[in-house]
Amino acid sequence: MTRKSQPTRPSDPLALETEFFVPDLCRVRAVFLLLLTTELLVLLLAIVHASQGWIDWAYFGLVSLFVQWTVLTSAALICALRPWLQRFSTPGVSIIVTGVVLADVLAFSLLSDWLLSPGAPARPEAIGRNVLAALIITLMTLRYFYLQHQWRLQKQAEMRSRVTALQARIHPHFLFNSMNTIASLITTRPERAEDAVLDLSELFRASLRTQDRLIPLADELALCDRYLAIESLRLGDRLTVHWELDDTLARQAIPPLTLQPLVENAIYHGVQPRPNGGTITIESLRRGHYVYLMVRNPAPDDRQARHRGNRIALENTRARLVAIMGEESVLKHSQGDGEYTVTLRLPWRTVSETAT
Template sequence: MSKRPTASRPAEALSNDFFVPDLCRVRAVFMLLVTSELMVLLLAVVHSQNQWIDWNYFGLLSLFVQWTVLTSAALICILRPWFSRLSTARATILITLLVLADVFAFSLFADNVLNPEPGITGWLAIGKKLLAALIITLMVLRYFYLQFQWQQQRQSEMQARLAALQARIHPHFLFNSMNTIASLISTRPEQAEDAVLDLSELFRASLRTQDRLISLDEELALCRRYLMIEGLRLGDRLEVDWQVEAGLERQAIPPLTLQPLVENAIYHGIQPNPKGGTVRIVGYRRGDSVYVLVQNPKPTDDQRRHNGNRMALDNIQSRLLALFGETAVLKQSHQNDIYTVTLRLPKHTVPSQGRQTRLSPH
């Protein structure tokens, strides 16, 4: 267990990079209480001799455990920003000592109140409680540490998938765009200049891997730049229909989510068709979800779909699952001659003052 860097970083960033979860959250406290209550129930069953459960023992032990769990969680919650600046080993030791001190204080209180022989402290019983608290605390901290490591690995894999998606976008699109720009330089230099600016913005966005979430408005702007460049190449064969509901500008979305879907619509629905077609982008809210649809003409049976299409969809779905869980869905459907990719996102917004990675309820 290595020492964490203590360079000047915001307190919130340090707190988020800590293996112990935020015990101020209701869900975390609820899980601790439920787990501890199940353990008390098991001990009451084992302790009982003439019946299934010794209810008197269960009630007293449950009261003791719940009070120690709640007070320990509150203390760890208050001191968590300070613990997060320590090494993992040192934080583990201090948190364990904190829990033991809390258990010891409540044990002395319970012993004074419930002891049938006043003035005589039951040190053996207190020692057993401390030993049990030590073992359980170390087991819980070990679980938190493994969960933290798993989450870190999951985030690394997500970044690797994003990098793979970006690498797939670059080659063929870059070559086609440069050829288009070269053909415009002598005849339409202003359009060539605009195309260069659009292309630079696209690749600037593709290199911006530090953002986990951006606004839907930014992602749609990226799609518009991409479609402007493809429109120069495809001409009248490409039509775009925008049907995005107002008020969705700050909806949170992972970067490079819609642009690959629009790219697939061009390369599998418009480019192979001599007559071209329409790419339709639809966005609307329904309940607690936001839906974004990308539609294009369905490819004919003899047109082979590229492997990159499947890879892009898999990458996007993996990133959605990592960021939003099961509340985000990516699915494909065919109806008549229209191929539709539907993206469902939980309704969250990003702050307007800049690109952030934290989710805030809408």
């Protein structure tokens, strides 16, 4: 049984978990699922044990009381020992958890035997059956937890690779457009070209520095503002930007360069093809436990010619968003009244909360 240094929690939402495979039994949901599973097992035993009718309710009640108390106390002990258990290897954790459960079952078996038959000698065979059954179930449960944990690690590794690939597809497109804009300004407006280079360098510095980590919404909006400053040099008066922002959402957590591809998409599909340009509206608001971010632009006229590129950009952003922030994150788009709207729904979560 070997000890390891206690793992630190990474600030990267996609950072791979440690090899500690036991679920967090300090969470109500985990304990509830454990109780529900054991209760279904007791129900099955009561059905098999019934000599008359479909189920032996007396047997079901007694066994349920014993099993639920055993599960609750074992979960509480494992919860209390969790920080200490994280220092051990997988075999060490398995041995300790199994020992805790067996000791708990043994204690409750002796107690129940004394309560049901006071003054009578202990029944070692019945107690031994309880301990043996607990050993088999515990080993099977730990094996399931381990396999589930390995599957989760594999999914995280695959998702990290996918996110990296998505970022590699987004960044060159942005770089290509930006460099074309700067090149067109070098001979005619060198001062503005220099400002654009500085804006571009800040955008990529922020992107490389944060990588997959979450950043405050205020920083993401600042990145969008720098990008729009570059595009405004190319489009001039054809581009108008309208901001409708809730200042209380400045600390909302968001993956870096999430809004920028949507703003770029809005310019490419909604503003650039129009001789007179158009207006892009960027809005943020909070409703309950969710934060909504909207990017609006004039609806494209030539839908078929630009539909595929628009769809790919949205799918890339949606996949990256779900990979980093979870299934509660939603990206959808709609069109009506001459406007095309992309809406992001994020769970309300500040950057300080994600780092703890």
